[in-house]
Amino acid sequence: MLATLAASTWIGALTAPDEPADERLSAHMLQHILIGDVVPLLLALGVWHVPALYDRALESERLHAFEHGTFLVSGLLVWAVLLDPARRGLLPGWRRVGYALALLAASRILGNVLVLSYRPLYPAYGSLRDQDLAGLVMMVEQVLTLGGLALLTARRRLQHGDTPASGRHPLAV
Numbered sequence: 001m002l003a004t005l006a007a008s009t010w011i012g013a014l015t016a017p018d019e020p021a022d023e024r025l026s027a028h029m030l031q032h033i034l035i036g037d038v039v040p041l042l043l044a045l046g047v048w049h050v051p052a053l054y055d056r057a058l059e060s061e062r063l064h065a066f067e068h069g070t071f072l073v074s075g076l077l078v079w080a081v082l083l084d085p086a087r088r089g090l091l092p093g094w095r096r097v098g099y100a101l102a103l104l105a106a107s108r109i110l111g112n113v114l115v116l117s118y119r120p121l122y123p124a125y126g127s128l129r130d131q132d133l134a135g136l137v138m139m140v141e142q143v144l145t146l147g148g149l150a151l152l153t154a155r156r157r158l159q160h161g162d163t164p165a166s167g168r169h170p171l172a173v
Contacts, residue, residue, distance in 0.1 A: 049110055051121050058124050078103065082149060093157050100150035104142055111139040 047053060048067050057067040081091060082100060091099050113121070114135030120126050 051123070054122055055124050094154075097150045097154045097157065100146045100153065104146040104150070107142040107146070108139065111135045111142070114138070 048057065048070070057064045080086075082096065084090065084096075112135070115132050117128070117131065120128050120131050122131065125131065
């Protein structure tokens, strides 16, 4: 999920309006910090599914809590970009659909690794059948949430065009 957050942050930094960055050094520096510091940090933290790190988190309550915290924060930030409750319009129209589908595709990588492995990857659990089920649970959830959002957004765009009615949320049906 942190890799997803890193992608969100990177896309946000690259697609943010350039006017503030052109006019203010502070805004331009913020872009650099997001791209050069925050995204790499999130990518580095996003490797929780590496078996050695995962097992280490299971051994330490504090590290396990930190792992869950990073999942929560990254999930909140990803969904804040997708749902846009502040109506900032960072991902209008078809960009929101594309972003949701890109996240869905990225999440499929881990799901496929779990399901297609010929041996258990996480020694703490040791069951290939349970690992397959974990991969399937993850895939189904991602299809329902990210795929559902992409489908609803695409439907809205096709029915009403790319410009939402004045005062309406971009995902309003």
